[in-house]
Amino acid sequence: MRKIFVFSFLLLVVACKPDPELLNSDGHNHTHLDLNIPPGLPPMPIPADNPMSVEGVALGRKLFYDNILSANNTMSCASCHQLSHYTIDSIGALSVGIDGIAGTRNSMPLFNIGYSKTFFWDGGAANLESQVIGPITNPVELHETMTNVISKLQSHPQYPSLFKKAFGTDVITSKLIMQAVAQFERTMISANSKFDQWKRNETTLTEQEMRGMNIYLDETKGDCGHCHGIGSTFTDFEFRNTGLDSIPVDKGRALITLLSTDEGKFKTPSLRNIAKTAPYMHDGRFNTLRECIEHYNTNFKYTKNLAPELKTQVKNRMSSTEIDDLVAFLKTLTDYDFINNPNLTKPTE
Ligand code: HEC
Ligand code: HEC
Incomplete structure (x- = not known):
């Protein structure tokens, strides 16, 4: 019963209505798309110059899954951001691009990306639109030029008409590619974990999970909430040094x-x-999550840029049982419905 409820809830996440203000230059009507944000997340900021439309999202979704964005037509965004793996890759620590060369960083998940203030581990992209060029042209990712991408899309049997439907023009540009992919990325919303269900009084947390939540919040124990604020997006997106290395290899x-x-x-x-x-x-x-917590509990280094929240922390403040409890709480944050959202899978046509 409950499964059916949750599934229909997901289908309701996107609702459409025609918006007369979104007329294309040729008078064609876009279908305005309202993101129906689930309880637990705030309204999502949408840039005024890239309003959401059904046609824009559909185009962005097709591009996201299309190998045409890579130089040898073998990889897409979805190769490293796989829905079945909660939008990360499944190959290990460092992502590998079309030439089999590994980059220097771990793939980042894309759910709730529309709330982020900056993009990439170092915040190197200032908005979701401009972020799209990075992976297409990066030599250790899709290793393609925008000129080639545009000419491949322009001579494709379907893309020119899809751009026309979404943006009112079949002249494909980098800007329109970025806008379409960003529109699709904004629909990757995840907020139906056990924790969210508990917040909505639909389920209970076990005693161990409740203890874990208290440790998460307790400033003398986990103190995770200062940076990964509890609820909502579970982060404030700020940049911090967590003392992983005395001398950082990656300057971030x-x-x-x-x-x-x-x-x-x-x-x-x-x-x-x-x-x-x-x-x-x-x-x-x-x-493992345990290794992450042991880092915060014991192994972090007192570096010069260490975050003030950690600088003042004593080491070994959590017992082994408390770490188990915290892991149990972190496991309540999994949204099992996200990877089955039919609006996010590879499009069929
Ligand atoms: C070869 C694997 C690979 C491919 C292909 C790839 N990505 Fe990524 N993606 C990554 C990695 C690794 C990072 C983190 C990079 C960094 O911080 O330098 C990342 C980061 C991101 C981020 C930032 C997330 C955040 O929270 O800041 C977004 C958004 C993103 N990718 C979208 C895309 C899109 C859109 C495409 C296709 C155009 C794409 N990626 C293709 C591996 C990949
Ligand atoms: C001072 C702010 C801060 C505090 C306090 C903090 N974190 Fe983090 N956390 C970060 C930052 C920044 C990163 C990314 C670090 C990096 O990759 O260099 C991170 C990364 C993580 C990751 C890895 C995420 C991923 O996608 O790879 C986990 C898991 C994590 N933190 C859990 C916790 C837990 C559990 C606590 C409490 C015991 C905690 N954090 C306390 C800032 C913080």
């Missing part, structure tokens, strides 16, 4: 700001679906 945020005070700082990730997105951290160095 400093690569963008060029400030030495930003060395070793990385974007704080969401902890939603965290039990499903191992390995962990920007370089995928930890394989």
Whole structure:
């Protein structure tokens, strides 16, 4: 019974209505798409110059899954952001691109990406639209030029008419590719975990899960909530140094700001679906949640840029049982419906 309820709830997440203000230049009507945000998440900010439409999302979804975006037509965005793996890759610590060369970072999940303020571990992209060019042209990812992508799409039997439907023009540009993919990414919403169901009084947490939540919040124990705020997106998206290395190999945020005070700082990730997105951290160095917690409890280094929340923490403040409890709580953050959302799978036509 409950399964059926949850499934129909998901189908309701996107609702459509025609919007007369979204007329294309040729007078064709877009179908305005309202994101129906589930309880537990705030309204999503949508940029005024890229309103959501049914046709834009459908085009973005097709592009996201299409190998045409890579130089040798073998990989797509979905190769490294697989829905069945909660939108990360399934190959290990570091992502590998079309030439079989590994990058330096762990793939990041894309659910609730529409809430993020900056993109990539170092915040190197300032908006979801401009982010799209990065993976297409990156030599260790799709390794293609925008000129080639545009000419392949322009001579494709379907794409010109799909761009026309979405944006009112069949002249394909980088900007329109970015806008369509970003529209689809904004529909990747995940907020139906056991924790959310508990918040909605639809289920109960076990005693161990409740203890784990208290440890998460307790400033003298886990103190996870300062950075991965409980509820909503489970992150404030800020950049922090969590003391992984005395001398950071990857300079992180400093690569963008060029400030030495930003060395070793990385974007704080969401902890939603965290039990499903191992390995962990920007370089995928930890394989289990327990290892992550042991880092915060014992192994973090007192580096110069260490986050103030950790600088003041004593080591070994959590017992082994408390770590087990915290892991049990983190497992309640998995949204099992997300990977079955029929609106997010590879389109059929
Ligand atoms: C070869 C694997 C690979 C491919 C292909 C790939 N990505 Fe990624 N993606 C990654 C990795 C690795 C990161 C983290 C990169 C970093 O921080 O430098 C990432 C990060 C992102 C982020 C930032 C997430 C965040 O929370 O800040 C977005 C958005 C994204 N990718 C979307 C896409 C889109 C759209 C495509 C297709 C155009 C794509 N990716 C193709 C591996 C890949
Ligand atoms: C000072 C802020 C801060 C605190 C406190 C904090 N985290 Fe984090 N967390 C981060 C940042 C930043 C990262 C990314 C670090 C990196 O990759 O270099 C991260 C990464 C993680 C990851 C890996 C996520 C992924 O997608 O790879 C997990 C799991 C995690 N934290 C769990 C916790 C838990 C559990 C607690 C409490 C015991 C906690 N964090 C406390 C800031 C914090």
